[in-house]
Amino acid sequence: MKCIRCHGLMVVDDLLDMHESYLSMWMRGLRCISCGNIVDPLIHRNRMRQQRDAEMNFKSGKRMPLLPRPAKAA
Numbered sequence: 354m355k356c357i358r359c360h361g362l363m364v365v366d367d368l369l370d371m372h373e374s375y376l377s378m379w380m381r382g383l384r385c386i387s388c389g390n391i392v393d394p395l396i397h398r399n400r401m402r403q404q405r406d407a408e409m410n411f412k413s414g415k416r417m418p419l420l421p422r423p424a425k426a427a
Contacts, residue, residue: 354383361387368393 354363366384368391382393 356385356388356390357392358390359385359388361385363390363392366391 355361356363363383363385366382368380368382368384370378370380380393382391382396384391
């Protein structure tokens with residue numbers, strides 16, 4: 354599988370989640386060996402939901418609000 358950010362190689366990795374619960378939780382995910390991008394089941398599900406909602410809004414003709422651009426560093 355290729356990384357969506359840099360098109361590098363994604364490898365299976367065991368991830369430790371220490372912030373979402375009072376007990377640490379292990380999960381399996383994918384990590385890019387080039388840029389470090391991580392995709393786990395929750396990230397993947399949220400991206401799919403966001404893409405589905407954007408497609409539905411596009412088909413219905415709804416316009417998405419424009420977000421302000423971040424300020425450029427001096």
